[in-house]
Amino acid sequence: MRYFSPPLEKLIEQFESLPGIGHKSAQRLAFHVLSLPDGKAEEFAGAILEARGSIHMCRVCQNLTEGEICPVCADERRERGTICVVSDPKDVIALERTREYRGLYHVLHGAISPLNDIGPDQLKIKELLQRVADEDVGEVIMATNPDTEGETTAMYIARLLKPFGVKVTRLAYGMPAGGHLEFSDEVTLAHALEGRRDI
Protein backbone atom coordinates (compact mmCIF):
# COMPACT_ATOMS: atom_id res chain seq x y z
CA MET A 1 0.00 0.00 0.00
CA ARG A 2 1.00 3.62 -0.41
CA TYR A 3 2.15 5.12 2.90
CA PHE A 4 1.30 8.77 2.16
CA SER A 5 -1.59 10.33 0.31
CA PRO A 6 -0.57 12.12 -2.91
CA PRO A 7 -0.88 15.72 -1.60
CA LEU A 8 1.31 14.83 1.39
CA GLU A 9 3.77 13.03 -0.89
CA LYS A 10 3.95 16.15 -3.06
CA LEU A 11 4.58 18.40 -0.07
CA ILE A 12 7.35 16.08 1.16
CA GLU A 13 8.94 16.18 -2.30
CA GLN A 14 8.84 19.96 -2.28
CA PHE A 15 10.61 20.17 1.07
CA GLU A 16 13.10 17.55 -0.08
CA SER A 17 14.04 19.73 -3.05
CA LEU A 18 15.32 22.43 -0.67
CA PRO A 19 19.08 22.51 -0.02
CA GLY A 20 20.24 20.55 3.02
CA ILE A 21 16.87 18.86 3.61
CA GLY A 22 16.88 15.06 3.34
CA HIS A 23 13.92 12.71 3.05
CA LYS A 24 13.39 12.26 6.81
CA SER A 25 13.58 16.01 7.51
CA ALA A 26 11.22 16.67 4.62
CA GLN A 27 8.70 14.24 6.16
CA ARG A 28 9.01 15.95 9.52
CA LEU A 29 8.54 19.40 7.99
CA ALA A 30 5.53 18.28 5.94
CA PHE A 31 3.85 16.76 9.01
CA HIS A 32 4.64 19.95 10.91
CA VAL A 33 2.91 22.04 8.26
CA LEU A 34 -0.13 19.75 8.44
CA SER A 35 -0.26 20.16 12.20
CA LEU A 36 -0.12 23.97 12.12
CA PRO A 37 -3.10 25.88 13.48
CA ASP A 38 -5.57 27.25 10.92
CA GLY A 39 -4.23 30.11 8.88
CA LYS A 40 -0.56 29.46 9.69
CA ALA A 41 0.07 27.23 6.68
CA GLU A 42 -1.67 29.80 4.47
CA GLU A 43 0.65 32.45 5.95
CA PHE A 44 3.65 30.29 5.06
CA ALA A 45 2.46 29.77 1.48
CA GLY A 46 1.65 33.47 1.26
CA ALA A 47 5.14 34.48 2.43
CA ILE A 48 6.68 32.37 -0.35
CA LEU A 49 4.46 33.93 -3.01
CA GLU A 50 4.90 37.46 -1.68
CA ALA A 51 8.67 37.21 -1.45
CA ARG A 52 8.83 35.78 -4.98
CA GLY A 53 6.45 38.37 -6.31
CA SER A 54 7.98 41.48 -4.79
CA ILE A 55 11.70 40.77 -4.67
CA HIS A 56 13.90 41.14 -7.74
CA MET A 57 17.37 42.39 -8.61
CA CYS A 58 18.48 45.99 -8.11
CA ARG A 59 18.90 47.64 -11.52
CA VAL A 60 22.35 48.91 -10.52
CA CYS A 61 24.09 46.37 -8.27
CA GLN A 62 21.95 43.23 -8.93
CA ASN A 63 21.39 42.69 -5.20
CA LEU A 64 17.94 41.43 -4.20
CA THR A 65 15.54 44.22 -3.32
CA GLU A 66 11.92 45.26 -3.35
CA GLY A 67 12.19 48.60 -5.15
CA GLU A 68 13.81 49.28 -8.50
CA ILE A 69 17.04 50.31 -6.78
CA CYS A 70 18.29 48.77 -3.54
CA PRO A 71 18.71 50.85 -0.34
CA VAL A 72 22.52 50.83 -0.64
CA CYS A 73 22.55 52.12 -4.22
CA ALA A 74 19.87 54.67 -3.34
CA ASP A 75 21.78 55.96 -0.27
CA GLU A 76 23.44 59.24 -1.24
CA ARG A 77 25.90 58.99 1.66
CA ARG A 78 27.67 55.91 0.26
CA GLU A 79 30.98 56.43 -1.55
CA ARG A 80 30.01 55.97 -5.17
CA GLY A 81 33.58 55.50 -6.40
CA THR A 82 34.12 52.10 -4.77
CA ILE A 83 32.42 48.88 -5.83
CA CYS A 84 32.74 45.71 -3.77
CA VAL A 85 32.08 42.61 -5.92
CA VAL A 86 30.53 39.63 -4.12
CA SER A 87 29.12 36.28 -5.25
CA ASP A 88 25.92 36.28 -3.27
CA PRO A 89 23.33 38.62 -1.66
CA LYS A 90 24.19 36.99 1.69
CA ASP A 91 27.75 38.26 1.31
CA VAL A 92 26.46 41.85 1.14
CA ILE A 93 24.79 41.31 4.49
CA ALA A 94 27.99 39.86 5.97
CA LEU A 95 29.94 42.93 4.83
CA GLU A 96 27.26 45.39 5.96
CA ARG A 97 27.43 43.86 9.42
CA THR A 98 31.04 44.96 9.75
CA ARG A 99 29.86 48.62 9.51
CA GLU A 100 33.27 49.30 7.96
CA TYR A 101 32.42 49.49 4.30
CA ARG A 102 30.88 52.70 2.93
CA GLY A 103 31.00 52.05 -0.83
CA LEU A 104 28.61 50.28 -3.22
CA TYR A 105 28.27 46.61 -4.09
CA HIS A 106 27.92 44.43 -7.12
CA VAL A 107 26.38 40.98 -6.75
CA LEU A 108 27.49 38.36 -9.31
CA HIS A 109 24.93 35.71 -8.25
CA GLY A 110 27.41 32.87 -8.30
CA ALA A 111 31.02 32.13 -9.13
CA ILE A 112 32.67 30.57 -12.15
CA SER A 113 32.51 26.81 -11.64
CA PRO A 114 33.09 24.55 -14.65
CA LEU A 115 32.25 21.48 -12.54
CA ASN A 116 28.76 22.87 -11.92
CA ASP A 117 28.43 24.17 -15.46
CA ILE A 118 28.53 27.81 -14.37
CA GLY A 119 30.44 29.99 -16.80
CA PRO A 120 31.04 33.76 -16.82
CA ASP A 121 27.93 34.31 -18.93
CA GLN A 122 25.65 33.11 -16.13
CA LEU A 123 27.08 35.72 -13.75
CA LYS A 124 26.32 39.45 -13.65
CA ILE A 125 29.76 40.35 -15.04
CA LYS A 126 28.54 42.31 -18.10
CA GLU A 127 26.56 44.57 -15.76
CA LEU A 128 29.68 45.20 -13.66
CA LEU A 129 31.76 46.16 -16.71
CA GLN A 130 28.96 48.47 -17.83
CA ARG A 131 28.99 50.21 -14.45
CA VAL A 132 32.76 50.66 -14.52
CA ALA A 133 32.53 51.99 -18.09
CA ASP A 134 29.66 54.40 -17.37
CA GLU A 135 30.47 55.67 -13.90
CA ASP A 136 33.42 57.27 -12.21
CA VAL A 137 34.72 54.19 -10.37
CA GLY A 138 38.05 54.48 -8.54
CA GLU A 139 38.37 51.02 -7.05
CA VAL A 140 36.81 47.58 -7.46
CA ILE A 141 37.26 45.30 -4.45
CA MET A 142 37.01 41.62 -5.39
CA ALA A 143 35.30 40.06 -2.38
CA THR A 144 34.45 36.65 -3.79
CA ASN A 145 35.08 33.69 -1.49
CA PRO A 146 38.70 32.58 -0.98
CA ASP A 147 38.03 29.16 -2.57
CA THR A 148 38.82 27.83 -6.04
CA GLU A 149 35.65 29.18 -7.66
CA GLY A 150 35.92 32.55 -5.93
CA GLU A 151 39.60 32.94 -6.85
CA THR A 152 38.97 32.01 -10.46
CA THR A 153 36.11 34.50 -10.67
CA ALA A 154 38.18 37.27 -9.07
CA MET A 155 41.10 36.67 -11.44
CA TYR A 156 38.81 36.48 -14.47
CA ILE A 157 37.06 39.76 -13.64
CA ALA A 158 40.31 41.51 -12.70
CA ARG A 159 41.62 40.74 -16.18
CA LEU A 160 38.48 42.09 -17.82
CA LEU A 161 38.76 45.29 -15.76
CA LYS A 162 42.38 45.96 -16.72
CA PRO A 163 41.56 47.97 -19.90
CA PHE A 164 39.44 50.38 -17.84
CA GLY A 165 42.47 51.43 -15.81
CA VAL A 166 40.52 51.00 -12.57
CA LYS A 167 42.27 49.92 -9.36
CA VAL A 168 41.31 46.30 -8.56
CA THR A 169 41.95 44.94 -5.06
CA ARG A 170 41.31 41.64 -3.30
CA LEU A 171 40.25 40.99 0.31
CA ALA A 172 43.21 40.25 2.58
CA TYR A 173 44.05 36.64 3.38
CA GLY A 174 45.23 35.60 6.79
CA MET A 175 44.28 34.17 10.16
CA PRO A 176 40.62 34.57 11.11
CA ALA A 177 39.95 36.52 14.33
CA GLY A 178 39.82 34.13 17.26
CA GLY A 179 41.58 31.44 15.22
CA HIS A 180 44.25 29.06 16.49
CA LEU A 181 47.54 28.51 14.68
CA GLU A 182 47.36 24.91 15.80
CA PHE A 183 44.14 24.30 13.89
CA SER A 184 44.80 26.52 10.87
CA ASP A 185 45.41 24.87 7.52
CA GLU A 186 48.76 25.35 5.74
CA VAL A 187 47.33 27.59 3.00
CA THR A 188 45.83 30.03 5.51
CA LEU A 189 49.04 30.10 7.56
CA ALA A 190 51.18 30.60 4.45
CA HIS A 191 48.93 33.51 3.44
CA ALA A 192 49.16 34.98 6.92
CA LEU A 193 52.98 34.79 6.89
CA GLU A 194 53.21 36.20 3.39
CA GLY A 195 50.94 39.14 4.24
CA ARG A 196 52.60 39.96 7.59
CA ARG A 197 52.72 43.61 8.56
CA ASP A 198 54.87 45.83 10.81
CA ILE A 199 53.49 46.49 14.25
Place this chain on the structure above:
Amino acid sequence: MRYFSPPLEKLIEQFESLPGIGHKSAQRLAFHVLSLPDGKAEEFAGAILEARGSIHMCRVCQNLTEGEICPVCADERRERGTICVVSDPKDVIALERTREYRGLYHVLHGAISPLNDIGPDQLKIKELLQRVADEDVGEVIMATNPDTEGETTAMYIARLLKPFGVKVTRLAYGMPAGGHLEFSDEVTLAHALEGRRDI
Protein backbone atom coordinates in the same frame (compact mmCIF):
# COMPACT_ATOMS: atom_id res chain seq x y z
CA MET B 1 20.05 49.84 8.05
CA ARG B 2 17.82 46.84 7.57
CA TYR B 3 19.62 43.96 5.93
CA PHE B 4 16.61 42.25 4.36
CA SER B 5 13.51 43.65 2.74
CA PRO B 6 10.29 42.91 4.68
CA PRO B 7 8.92 40.16 2.39
CA LEU B 8 12.25 38.33 2.57
CA GLU B 9 12.37 38.84 6.34
CA LYS B 10 8.88 37.35 6.59
CA LEU B 11 9.84 34.33 4.50
CA ILE B 12 12.94 33.75 6.65
CA GLU B 13 10.77 33.93 9.79
CA GLN B 14 8.39 31.37 8.32
CA PHE B 15 11.20 28.93 7.60
CA GLU B 16 12.67 29.57 11.03
CA SER B 17 9.38 28.56 12.65
CA LEU B 18 9.78 25.04 11.23
CA PRO B 19 11.19 22.38 13.56
CA GLY B 20 14.97 21.91 13.36
CA ILE B 21 15.54 24.97 11.17
CA GLY B 22 17.74 27.68 12.70
CA HIS B 23 18.20 31.27 11.56
CA LYS B 24 21.09 30.56 9.19
CA SER B 25 19.31 27.60 7.55
CA ALA B 26 16.15 29.68 7.26
CA GLN B 27 18.10 32.38 5.41
CA ARG B 28 19.58 29.80 3.08
CA LEU B 29 16.18 28.26 2.36
CA ALA B 30 14.57 31.66 1.76
CA PHE B 31 17.32 32.67 -0.69
CA HIS B 32 16.93 29.30 -2.37
CA VAL B 33 13.21 29.88 -2.86
CA LEU B 34 13.96 33.31 -4.35
CA SER B 35 16.41 31.74 -6.80
CA LEU B 36 14.00 29.05 -8.00
CA PRO B 37 12.99 29.11 -11.67
CA ASP B 38 9.60 30.64 -12.49
CA GLY B 39 6.68 28.55 -11.37
CA LYS B 40 8.67 26.40 -8.91
CA ALA B 41 8.01 28.65 -5.91
CA GLU B 42 4.34 28.75 -6.85
CA GLU B 43 4.38 24.94 -6.97
CA PHE B 44 5.87 24.86 -3.47
CA ALA B 45 3.27 27.25 -2.07
CA GLY B 46 0.56 25.31 -3.89
CA ALA B 47 1.72 22.01 -2.36
CA ILE B 48 1.41 23.50 1.12
CA LEU B 49 -2.09 24.77 0.48
CA GLU B 50 -3.22 21.59 -1.24
CA ALA B 51 -1.89 19.32 1.51
CA ARG B 52 -3.53 21.50 4.16
CA GLY B 53 -6.78 21.68 2.24
CA SER B 54 -7.21 18.03 1.40
CA ILE B 55 -5.68 16.16 4.34
CA HIS B 56 -7.54 15.70 7.60
CA MET B 57 -8.03 13.02 10.24
CA CYS B 58 -9.65 9.66 9.52
CA ARG B 59 -13.05 9.55 11.22
CA VAL B 60 -12.20 6.16 12.77
CA CYS B 61 -8.48 6.00 13.63
CA GLN B 62 -7.55 9.74 13.51
CA ASN B 63 -4.68 9.05 11.12
CA LEU B 64 -4.09 11.70 8.44
CA THR B 65 -5.84 10.90 5.20
CA GLU B 66 -7.50 12.43 2.16
CA GLY B 67 -10.86 10.63 2.25
CA GLU B 68 -13.26 10.42 5.16
CA ILE B 69 -11.81 7.06 6.19
CA CYS B 70 -8.14 6.16 5.76
CA PRO B 71 -7.00 3.28 3.50
CA VAL B 72 -6.18 1.06 6.50
CA CYS B 73 -9.59 1.46 8.15
CA ALA B 74 -11.31 1.02 4.76
CA ASP B 75 -9.37 -2.19 3.96
CA GLU B 76 -11.70 -5.13 4.60
CA ARG B 77 -8.77 -7.55 4.82
CA ARG B 78 -7.35 -5.98 8.01
CA GLU B 79 -8.09 -7.71 11.31
CA ARG B 80 -10.70 -5.44 12.84
CA GLY B 81 -10.32 -6.87 16.36
CA THR B 82 -6.83 -5.46 17.00
CA ILE B 83 -6.03 -1.78 17.49
CA CYS B 84 -2.44 -0.56 17.63
CA VAL B 85 -2.22 2.79 19.47
CA VAL B 86 0.55 5.15 18.30
CA SER B 87 1.47 8.77 19.08
CA ASP B 88 2.02 9.99 15.58
CA PRO B 89 1.01 9.38 11.95
CA LYS B 90 4.70 8.74 11.19
CA ASP B 91 4.59 5.77 13.59
CA VAL B 92 1.85 4.17 11.49
CA ILE B 93 4.15 4.33 8.50
CA ALA B 94 7.02 2.81 10.50
CA LEU B 95 4.79 -0.10 11.54
CA GLU B 96 3.31 -0.56 8.06
CA ARG B 97 6.84 -0.88 6.70
CA THR B 98 7.38 -4.02 8.79
CA ARG B 99 4.55 -5.72 6.79
CA GLU B 100 3.94 -7.73 9.97
CA TYR B 101 0.93 -5.98 11.41
CA ARG B 102 -2.50 -6.74 9.94
CA GLY B 103 -4.78 -4.95 12.44
CA LEU B 104 -6.05 -1.39 12.67
CA TYR B 105 -4.47 1.70 14.20
CA HIS B 106 -5.38 4.55 16.47
CA VAL B 107 -3.34 7.76 16.31
CA LEU B 108 -3.25 9.84 19.50
CA HIS B 109 -1.50 12.84 17.94
CA GLY B 110 0.95 13.31 20.77
CA ALA B 111 1.78 11.91 24.19
CA ILE B 112 1.03 13.10 27.69
CA SER B 113 3.73 15.62 28.58
CA PRO B 114 3.12 17.93 31.54
CA LEU B 115 6.35 19.79 30.76
CA ASN B 116 4.98 20.77 27.35
CA ASP B 117 1.48 21.38 28.70
CA ILE B 118 0.02 18.39 26.87
CA GLY B 119 -2.59 16.59 28.93
CA PRO B 120 -4.83 13.61 28.07
CA ASP B 121 -7.57 15.95 26.81
CA GLN B 122 -5.39 17.14 23.94
CA LEU B 123 -4.92 13.57 22.71
CA LYS B 124 -7.40 11.41 20.77
CA ILE B 125 -8.05 9.19 23.82
CA LYS B 126 -11.82 9.72 23.99
CA GLU B 127 -12.09 8.52 20.39
CA LEU B 128 -10.13 5.37 21.27
CA LEU B 129 -12.36 4.58 24.24
CA GLN B 130 -15.41 5.10 22.03
CA ARG B 131 -14.04 2.64 19.48
CA VAL B 132 -13.37 0.02 22.15
CA ALA B 133 -16.88 0.57 23.59
CA ASP B 134 -18.66 0.39 20.22
CA GLU B 135 -16.73 -2.28 18.36
CA ASP B 136 -15.68 -5.83 18.99
CA VAL B 137 -12.06 -5.20 19.96
CA GLY B 138 -10.02 -8.13 21.26
CA GLU B 139 -6.63 -6.47 21.81
CA VAL B 140 -5.21 -2.99 22.12
CA ILE B 141 -1.45 -2.81 21.50
CA MET B 142 0.13 0.23 23.14
CA ALA B 143 2.85 1.26 20.66
CA THR B 144 3.72 4.68 22.04
CA ASN B 145 7.45 5.50 22.19
CA PRO B 146 9.51 3.85 24.95
CA ASP B 147 10.34 7.22 26.56
CA THR B 148 8.87 8.93 29.63
CA GLU B 149 5.98 10.54 27.75
CA GLY B 150 5.16 7.41 25.79
CA GLU B 151 5.27 5.22 28.90
CA THR B 152 3.05 7.60 30.85
CA THR B 153 0.55 7.71 28.00
CA ALA B 154 0.54 3.92 27.65
CA MET B 155 -0.02 3.40 31.39
CA TYR B 156 -2.74 6.07 31.49
CA ILE B 157 -4.67 4.57 28.58
CA ALA B 158 -4.19 0.99 29.85
CA ARG B 159 -5.89 2.01 33.11
CA LEU B 160 -8.79 3.63 31.25
CA LEU B 161 -9.23 0.49 29.14
CA LYS B 162 -9.36 -1.85 32.13
CA PRO B 163 -13.17 -1.55 32.69
CA PHE B 164 -13.79 -2.68 29.10
CA GLY B 165 -12.15 -6.03 29.79
CA VAL B 166 -10.06 -5.76 26.63
CA LYS B 167 -6.57 -7.27 26.42
CA VAL B 168 -3.96 -4.48 26.52
CA THR B 169 -0.39 -5.24 25.44
CA ARG B 170 2.80 -3.21 25.07
CA LEU B 171 5.55 -3.44 22.46
CA ALA B 172 8.51 -5.58 23.56
CA TYR B 173 11.59 -3.84 24.94
CA GLY B 174 15.08 -5.07 24.17
CA MET B 175 18.13 -4.71 22.01
CA PRO B 176 17.58 -3.12 18.60
CA ALA B 177 18.51 -5.27 15.59
CA GLY B 178 22.12 -4.58 14.60
CA GLY B 179 22.80 -3.01 17.98
CA HIS B 180 25.96 -3.43 20.01
CA LEU B 181 25.92 -4.39 23.70
CA GLU B 182 28.95 -2.15 24.11
CA PHE B 183 27.02 0.93 23.06
CA SER B 184 23.63 0.06 24.56
CA ASP B 185 22.41 2.09 27.50
CA GLU B 186 21.76 0.38 30.84
CA VAL B 187 17.97 0.68 30.63
CA THR B 188 17.83 -1.04 27.23
CA LEU B 189 20.18 -3.80 28.41
CA ALA B 190 18.21 -4.29 31.61
CA HIS B 191 15.01 -4.58 29.57
CA ALA B 192 16.70 -7.04 27.19
CA LEU B 193 17.84 -9.20 30.12
CA GLU B 194 14.48 -9.05 31.83
CA GLY B 195 12.62 -10.02 28.65
CA ARG B 196 15.00 -12.84 27.67
CA ARG B 197 13.46 -15.83 25.96
CA ASP B 198 14.27 -19.52 25.46
CA ILE B 199 15.96 -20.39 22.20
